[in-house]
Amino acid sequence: MNFTRNTKDTVIKSLTGMSVILILFITISMLAVIFVGGWKSVTWEFLSEFPKEGMTKGGIFPAIVGTALMTLIMTVAAVPFGAITAIYLAEYASDKSVMARSIRFAVKTLAVVPSIIFGLFGLGFFIKFVGVNMDNFLFNGDLHWGQPNILWASLTMALLTLPIVIVSVEESIHTVPREVREASLALGATKWQTIRKVVLPGSITGILTGTILAISRGAGEVAPILFTGAAYYLAELPQAPTSQFMSLGYHIYIMSTQSTNVDETLPIQFATTLVLLLLTFSLSMIAVTLRYRIRKKAR
Amino acid sequence: MKDIKVNVKELSIFYGDNQALKKITMDISDKKVTAFIGPSGCGKSTFLRTLNRMNDLIDNVRVEGEVLIDDVNIYQKNIDVVNLRKKVGMIFQKSNPFAKSIYENIAYGPKINGINDKNKLDEIVETSLKQAAIWDEVKDRLNNSALDLSGGQQQRICIARTLAVNPDIILMDEPASALDPISTAKIEELIHELKKFYTIIIVTHNMQQAARTSDVTAFFYLGELIEMDKTRSIFTNPSKKQTEDYISGRFG
Amino acid sequence: MQPFFQEELDKLRKRLTKMFVLVTVQLENSSQSVSNSDFETNDLAMKNENRIDKLDIKIDKLCQRIFALAQPVATDLRFIMSSLRIANEIEQIGDIAFDVIGRAETVRPFQETLSEYAIEGIFADVINLSRQATEAYTNNNSDLAKDIILGCKKNEESCKTVFNEVIAKMTEKSQVILIATDLILIIRDLERITNHLENIADSIVFIAEGKRLRHSGVSPS
Numbered sequence: 201m202n203f204t205r206n207t208k209d210t211v212i213k214s215l216t217g218m219s220v221i222l223i224l225f226i227t228i229s230m231l232a233v234i235f236v237g238g239w240k241s242v243t244w245e246f247l248s249e250f251p252k253e254g255m256t257k258g259g260i261f262p263a264i265v266g267t268a269l270m271t272l273i274m275t276v277a278a279v280p281f282g283a284i285t286a287i288y289l290a291e292y293a294s295d296k297s298v299m300a301r302s303i304r305f306a307v308k309t310l311a312v313v314p315s316i317i318f319g320l321f322g323l324g325f326f327i328k329f330v331g332v333n334m335d336n337f338l339f340n341g342d343l344h345w346g347q348p349n350i351l352w353a354s355l356t357m358a359l360l361t362l363p364i365v366i367v368s369v370e371e372s373i374h375t376v377p378r379e380v381r382e383a384s385l386a387l388g389a390t391k392w393q394t395i396r397k398v399v400l401p402g403s404i405t406g407i408l409t410g411t412i413l414a415i416s417r418g419a420g421e422v423a424p425i426l427f428t429g430a431a432y433y434l435a436e437l438p439q440a441p442t443s444q445f446m447s448l449g450y451h452i453y454i455m456s457t458q459s460t461n462v463d464e465t466l467p468i469q470f471a472t473t474l475v476l477l478l479l480t481f482s483l484s485m486i487a488v489t490l491r492y493r494i495r496k497k498a499r
Numbered sequence: 500m501k502d503i504k505v506n507v508k509e510l511s512i513f514y515g516d517n518q519a520l521k522k523i524t525m526d527i528s529d530k531k532v533t534a535f536i537g538p539s540g541c542g543k544s545t546f547l548r549t550l551n552r553m554n555d556l557i558d559n560v561r562v563e564g565e566v567l568i569d570d571v572n573i574y575q576k577n578i579d580v581v582n583l584r585k586k587v588g589m590i591f592q593k594s595n596p597f598a599k600s601i602y603e604n605i606a607y608g609p610k611i612n613g614i615n616d617k618n619k620l621d622e623i624v625e626t627s628l629k630q631a632a633i634w635d636e637v638k639d640r641l642n643n644s645a646l647d648l649s650g651g652q653q654q655r656i657c658i659a660r661t662l663a664v665n666p667d668i669i670l671m672d673e674p675a676s677a678l679d680p681i682s683t684a685k686i687e688e689l690i691h692e693l694k695k696f697y698t699i700i701i702v703t704h705n706m707q708q709a710a711r712t713s714d715v716t717a718f719f720y721l722g723e724l725i726e727m728d729k730t731r732s733i734f735t736n737p738s739k740k741q742t743e744d745y746i747s748g749r750f751g
Numbered sequence: 752m753q754p755f756f757q758e759e760l761d762k763l764r765k766r767l768t769k770m771f772v773l774v775t776v777q778l779e780n781s782s783q784s785v786s787n788s789d790f791e792t793n794d795l796a797m798k799n800e801n802r803i804d805k806l807d808i809k810i811d812k813l814c815q816r817i818f819a820l821a822q823p824v825a826t827d828l829r830f831i832m833s834s835l836r837i838a839n840e841i842e843q844i845g846d847i848a849f850d851v852i853g854r855a856e857t858v859r860p861f862q863e864t865l866s867e868y869a870i871e872g873i874f875a876d877v878i879n880l881s882r883q884a885t886e887a888y889t890n891n892n893s894d895l896a897k898d899i900i901l902g903c904k905k906n907e908e909s910c911k912t913v914f915n916e917v918i919a920k921m922t923e924k925s926q927v928i929l930i931a932t933d934l935i936l937i938i939r940d941l942e943r944i945t946n947h948l949e950n951i952a953d954s955i956v957f958i959a960e961g962k963r964l965r966h967s968g969v970s971p972s
Contacts, residue, residue, distance in 0.1 A: 386589040
C-alpha cells in the first residue's frame with residue numbers, strides 16, 4: 201500500500217518538475233535568442249536616432265517616443281475612468297443591483313475580447329463614426345479627424361486596458377478592512393469623506409499596481425493600433441492629436457513581415473524586441489515591488 | 500437627581516424576518532457607566548449599534564420604536580446621521596486605527612469637521628491623548644504610524660480619536676476583549692475617569708468587567724431585556740432567576 | 752450547567768450541617784449535665800468541642816478558596832458569606848455549651864431546688880431551636896428561619912423571667928445562694944446561646960432573600 205502511494209508521489213513530483221524545467225527552458229531560450237541577437241545593436245545611437253536608409257540603419261527613437269506618448273494618453277484616459285468605476289462598484293453599488301451586475305458582466309466580457317476586435321472597433325467607432333461626424337460638423341466634411349491618429353489609437357488601447365484597471369483598483373479597495381471604514385463613519389465622516397481620506401489612501405499602492413500593469417500591457421499590444429493610428433515610417437515625431445505615430449510593437453511586426461532586406465534588418469528587429477521587452481519587464485518589476493510592499497503593510 | 504440621557508421606547512430590530520431585538524425599553528443615565536451583559540447572540544451589540552445608527556450600514560434592516568437622545572428621536576425622518584455620530588462615538592472590539600500617523604489619527608475627526616488651524620489641532624490632539632491616558636507614552640512620536648503601537652495602546656489611540664470630536668456619549672463594544680490583563684486594567688481605569696465627563700455604555704461578555712466598571716447593568720437574553728438595575732444589586736441580589744443563573748455561571 | 756465550584760458549595764453545606772449536628776449534641780449534653788444527677792463528666796464533651804473547632808477552621812479555609820477562585824455572586828455569594836458567619840456562631844454556641852457543662856457540676860446535686868425553676872424547659876427549647884436551625888439551613892427554608900427568630904425572642908423572655916425568679920428567691924431562701932451564682936450564669940449562657948441562634952436564623956433568611964432583619968427594626972412576622 202505504502203509502496204504505491206510513494207510511487208504516485210514520486211511520479212507526480214517528477215512530472216511537475218519536468219514541466220517546470222520545460223517552461224523555464226523555453227522561456228530562457230526565447231530570451232537568450234533575443235538577447236544574443238540584439239544586444240550588440242542596442243547603442244545610444246540606436247535609441248536616439250531616426251531610422252535611416254529604409255530601416256536598415258539608424259535607430260528607433262520615434263518608435264520609443266510614439267509608444268511612450270500613446271501609452272501616456274491611454275493611461276490618462278483609462279485610469280481615472282476605470283478608478284471611478286471601480287470605486288462605484290466597490291463602495292456605492294449594492295452587489296445585487298442591476299447596475300452593478302451589468303458593469304461586472306461588461307468588464308468580464310471586455311477582458312476576454314481578442315485585441316484585434318478592439319482594433320476593428322476603434323476603426324469603426326472612433327474613426328468612421330466619431331471622427332467622420334466631427335469632420336462633418338466642424339470642418340464641413342474635410343478629412344481631419346476621420347482618419348487614423350494617435351488619439352484614436354490611444355483611446356482604443358484604453359478600452360483594452362480598462363478591465364485591468366477596474367479589476368485591480370476594485371481589488372485593492374477591498375483590501376482596506378471594513379473596521380477602518382466603520383471607524384471613520386463612527387467619527388461622523390460622510391461616505392465620500394471616508395473614501396477620500398481612508399479608503400483611497402489605503403489602496404493607493406493597489407491603484408498604482410493596476411495602472412502599471414495596464415501600461416505594460418498597452419505598451420506591447422499591436423492589434424488595437426494596427427488600423428487606428430500606427431505608421432511604419434514617419435519623418436517626424438507626432439505633433440498633434442491628429443498625427444500618426446510609430447510604435448515599438450508595430451515596428452517589429454512590419455520589419456519581420458515586410459522588410460525587403462531581411463539580413464540587414466534582422467539585428468534591428470532583435471534589438472527592438474529587446475528594448476520592448478526591457479521596457480515591459482521593468483514596468484512589471486515595479487508593479488511586483490509595489491505589490492510586495494502592500495502585502496507587507498497589510499500585516 | 501438623575502439625568503436621563505438616552506430614552507429607549509419599545510425598540511425592535513429585524514434582519515429580514517429575524518427579530519434580533521424585542522421591544523426594548525430602558526433609560527440610560529447621564530455621566531454613568533451602563534453595562535450590557537448576556538450570552539453570545541443575545542442582541543447586546545446590536546442594541547449598542549442602534550444608538551449611533553451604525554446598523555444602517557447593514558442591508559435589509561428594519562427598526563421599530565424610538566430612541567431618544569436628549570429628547571430627540573434619532574430614528575425620525577430628518578435626522579442628520581453624520582451629526583449623530585459625532586455626538587455618539589464608538590470604540591470597537593478590535594482596535595482599528597487608521598494607517599496614518601498617531602497625530603493624523605487623532606486629528607482626523609476635527610479635520611472632517613472643518614478645523615484646519617494647526618494650533619487648534621495640536622491642542623485637540625494633546626488634550627485627547629491626555630484624556631485617554633496615553634499622552635506620555637506617545638508624545639515624542641506623534642508622527643510615527645499608529646500601527647506600530649501595541650494592541651492596548653492602539654485601543655487607547657482609538658479612544659483618544661473618539662474624544663477628539665467631543666461626543667456626549669461613548670459606546671464601547673467589548674473594548675478590552677482582545678487585550679491582556681494589564682491593558683484591560685488600564686482601559687477600565689480610563690473608563691472610570693471618563694465617566695465624569697461622558698455617558699458611557701459598554702458591552703462586555705466578561706461579567707467581572709461589568710461588575711468592576713459599571714454603575715448600572717442590563718442583562719439581555721435572546722433579544723429581550725431581562726433585568727436592569729444598579730450593578731451592585733444585580734450582582735448581590737438579582738430579581739430574575741435568569742439573571743441569577745447567568746451571572747453565577749449556571750447557563751450561557 | 753453547573754458552575755465548576757458547585758462541588759465546593761455542596762461540601763460547604765455538608766460540613767456546616769455536621770457542625771449543627773455536633774452542637775445540638777453538645778447542647779443535649781449540657782442539658783443532661785444540669786438536669787441529670789447521674790451525669791458524669793467525661794471526655795465526650797471535650798471531643799465534641801474539638802471537632803466543632805476543627806470544622807470551623809476547615810469551613811473558613813473552604814470559603815476563602817471559593818472566594819479567591821470562583822468570584823461568586825448573588826445567591827452563591829450570600830450563601831458563602833452566611834455560612835462563614837453561621838460557622839462562627841455555632842462555634843461560640845459550642846464554647847458556651849461546654850462552659851455550662853463545667854458550671855453544672857456545682858448545681859447538679861441540687862435537683863430539688865432546680866426543679867422549682869423552668870431551666871429544663873428552656874434547655875429543651877434551645878435544643879429544639881437548634882434542631883430547627885439545622886433543618887432551615889440544610890433546606891434553605893427562610894420561613895422556618897423566621898419562626899426560629901420568633902422562638903428565640905420568646906425564649907429570651909423566658910430566660911429573663913427565670914433569671915428574675917432566681918434573684919427573687921435568692922433574697923428569700925439563703926440556701927439558694929449556694930447554687931445561685933452558677934445558676935444565674937447558666938441562665939445567662941442560655942440567653943446568649945439563644946441570641947446566637949437568632950443570628951443564625953437571620954443569616955439563613957439573608958441567604959434566601961438578600962435582606963437582613965437583624966438591626967433593621969423589621970419584625971420577622
